Amino acid sequence: MPQSPDALELAALLCSKVCHDVVNPVGAIINGLEVLDDGGDPELSAIAFDLIRKSAEQASAKLQFARLAFGAASSAGATIDLGDAEVVMRQFIDSDKVTLDWRLPNHSVPKDEAKLVLNLLLVGIATIPRGGAITVDATTDQMRLTAISVQSSGSNARIPDDVERFASGKGQWSEVTNHSIQPYYTSLIADIVGMDIAFDWRDDVIAVEATSKAEAQTAPDGDSARFEDAEEPVISFATTPLRSA
Numbered sequence: 001m002p003q004s005p006d007a008l009e010l011a012a013l014l015c016s017k018v019c020h021d022v023v024n025p026v027g028a029i030i031n032g033l034e035v036l037d038d039g040g041d042p043e044l045s046a047i048a049f050d051l052i053r054k055s056a057e058q059a060s061a062k063l064q065f066a067r068l069a070f071g072a073a074s075s076a077g078a079t080i081d082l083g084d085a086e087v088v089m090r091q092f093i094d095s096d097k098v099t100l101d102w103r104l105p106n107h108s109v110p111k112d113e114a115k116l117v118l119n120l121l122l123v124g125i126a127t128i129p130r131g132g133a134i135t136v137d138a139t140t141d142q143m144r145l146t147a148i149s150v151q152s153s154g155s156n157a158r159i160p161d162d163v164e165r166f167a168s169g170k171g172q173w174s175e176v177t178n179h180s181i182q183p184y185y186t187s188l189i190a191d192i193v194g195m196d197i198a199f200d201w202r203d204d205v206i207a208v209e210a211t212s213k214a215e216a217q218t219a220p221d222g223d224s225a226r227f228e229d230a231e232e233p234v235i236s237f238a239t240t241p242l243r244s245a
Helices: 007-038 042-069 082-092 111-126 161-167 181-192
Strands: 079-081 098-102 108-110 132-141 144-153 195-202 205-212
Touching (some): 007 042, 007 181, 042 082, 079 082, 082 111, 108 111, 108 144, 111 132, 111 144, 111 161, 111 205, 161 181, 181 195
Parallel strands (some): 098 132
Antiparallel strands (some): 079 108, 144 205, 195 205
């Protein structure tokens, strides 16, 4: 990365993003409760209950996603099941706007690789502001992800300049704002797992590709480089209640 981020400011910007994402459904819950407090019309009460239920589900989905995509994910060296990551992602996206084709294998990978998948999907969703279709695929080697591909298509698809610049690691930390913190964070995760991010646009399909850095070196023998030989905890986020975080 061109600059090292300030840890406290990075945490503050990520917290601000999470709060921004959940403030709307939480506000809708409050509005629904106010309608119930007023009493009266049974039809309005039924609408309020439906609003509260849907908004609570939306807020929970956003928090579960943030916990997995931005959180520490427990201990260093832990792994995350990609099947759980798929469940969290499907709950997070607006299925009325975006259709997801998940082509990743159902096995556990190092937590940062799973976090990179989810953040790349967010980057892909940002390229289809009016909705559309998004596909995620990957190549694997020894139960590790060696390349990740996110392809998106839809009406008015585009690659926002800031998204491409920060996700590909070309943006400066001093330029990061609340709007660019997520693609910038994606570049940080990619750097940690030894990948570069690049964008391509062909035949109305926007591709966001994460591939292994050419200079990446294989870990020395005895350093537990082979993923399947490491005895590390597997974290399930799809079934773990929020209060245990």
